[in-house]
Amino acid sequence: MPAISKKGLSMPESPIRKLVPFAEAAKRKGIKVIHLNIGQPDIKTPTIALDAVKNNTIEILSYSKTEGFDSYRQKLVEYYASHHIHVSEQDILVTTGASEALSFVIGSIADNDEEIIVPEPFYANYNSFSIAFGATIVPIPSSIETGFALPSMASFEKAITPKTKAILICNPNNPTGYLYTQKEIHQLAQLVKKHDLFFIVDEVYREFVYDGKKHYSVLEEKNLEEHAIVIDSVSKRYSMCGARIGCVVSKNKNLKDTVLKFMQARLSPPTYAQIASEAALNTPKSYFEEVLEEYSDRRNLMIHELQKIPGVKVVAPQGAFYCIVELPVKNSDTFAQWLLEDFSMCNETLMVAPAAGFYATKGLGQNQIRIAYVLEKQILKRAVHILSEALNTYKVHENSAASISKEI
Structure with a gap:
């Protein structure tokens, strides 16, 4: 067999x-x-997104641009600006869900047996994506006793080896619901700069923050352009899990050029889903x-x-x-x-x-x-x-x- x-x-x-x-x-x-x-x-799901698909008059369902509709990426620039995140259209690559975004990022930054440090518990597929691309997850445990707060910087320092390529977090966190503070993001930002690592932040739950707290994006950090990578998606934001539209957002040109090669191999993100996602940005x-x-x-x-x-x-x-x-x-x-x-x-x-x-x-x-x-x-x-x-x-x-x- x-x-x-x-x-x-x-x-x-x-x-x-x-x-x-x-x-x-x-x-x-x-x-x-x-x-x-x-x-x-x-x-x-916002009616405006569903209507954009229902009322569309496409006669030939052709390939879209590999990096996603220009019009959608331009509107995403405006969306991010409303959240104090200042990026250009060229900094955004549209993917088939956040899963593809993270997979392509891992494939772009890590070779076989190279390591990505992640506080645990973490979204289970981080491990699956890493295995698929030959990378290794190095976990740093957080505890229910501390409310799953970010582990100490000393524990991150101890985990860093010559094989370490990135630190990955989800903010707010799936599965714990923990919200990393501006101070914690800043501490990790200093650490990745010190060790010349990538800092990948899954921000798909950006809108869902409670008790008057505010979400702080890694892309708001100063002088982190070569290190910061955001993974994003419409799935939870607009209750559009089936659309399978996400994106990679980064100012690192080498990273973007490499991710784009993975994207070219899969051709293009789905057309109707992009139409719905673009319209969803007009949700009141x-x-x-x-x-x-x-x-x-x-x-x-x-x-x-x-x-x-x-x-x-x-x-x-x-x-x-x-x-x-x-x-x-x-x-x-x-x-x-x-x-x-x-x-x-x-x-x-x-x-x-x-x-x-x-x-x-x-x-x-x-x-x-x-x-x-x-x-x-x-x-x-x-x-x-x-x-x-x-x-x-x-x-x-x-x-x-x-x-x-x-x-x-």
Whole structure:
């Protein structure tokens, strides 16, 4: 039998999607599954974006420009300027989602076995993209006890080796909801300059910041032009996950020229999705005000309800729409599968994302899950109630299994 590549065998399963077969099996049995596992907002996509596609009169659906529509990139310049980020059209390369953006950046900066330092837990696909391009993630653990705050600069210094090419963060963070401050961004900026590294910041959740706090972009840092790279996307901003439009933003010419070569190999980003994304930039400010208020209310309700459950530990997110929840279980992978296979309450159960998949350090996150609070408040409240009842039932199940194991 022909052999599968080492890269293929090393590619991890998605902690967000790997339990899908069990969820589908539960649904076939007539059980309603509440999806807390994936960041798919139920917020409606702006009508202006959908209408731009519906009302378009294209007669030939041809290739677009490799780096994306000029008109879209010009409007992105205006969008970034409204967020105190001053870039030119030439600094923006349109990609097929933020996933492609980050993949091409990793392929452009890192050779086999070269290293990218990432605070963990982190978005699981960072590891997948790195493996695909032969790079190695070097994790620096953050802790639920400190609210997943940025690890010390000393821990970053200690992790830097001759193989280190970049530091990568997500701000606000997926999966923790932590918002890195201007001071923390500045500290990391000084560090990458000192060691001549790239500083990659995934800023796809820029709009989702709570409690009156402000997002600070790495592109607002002075004298960081050769180091700073932003990864961006329309997916969450406009509730357009299926559009698959993202971009790389940087002033580093060598980086942009190299990313462009990867982009040329995949030809061009999708035309209709760019049309929708360009139109979405005309979304009124009121849309974001309403969405932010809704997510803030969902967060408050979710955290309040979770904190009622004995043995559960959770930190209120400052941004994005995720939280890491520590459970009184030994293994959240086993628990998450049990929820779908063996548990229901009033014919409903939950699908959650086991958090171990968001860590690179073996053994971390074993008793944690990530929850995406992207559903209506009454559904979230019911979901937490189901979780509470499930944990009570599972404790008996876990104790029983342990007792049988002892007897054997």
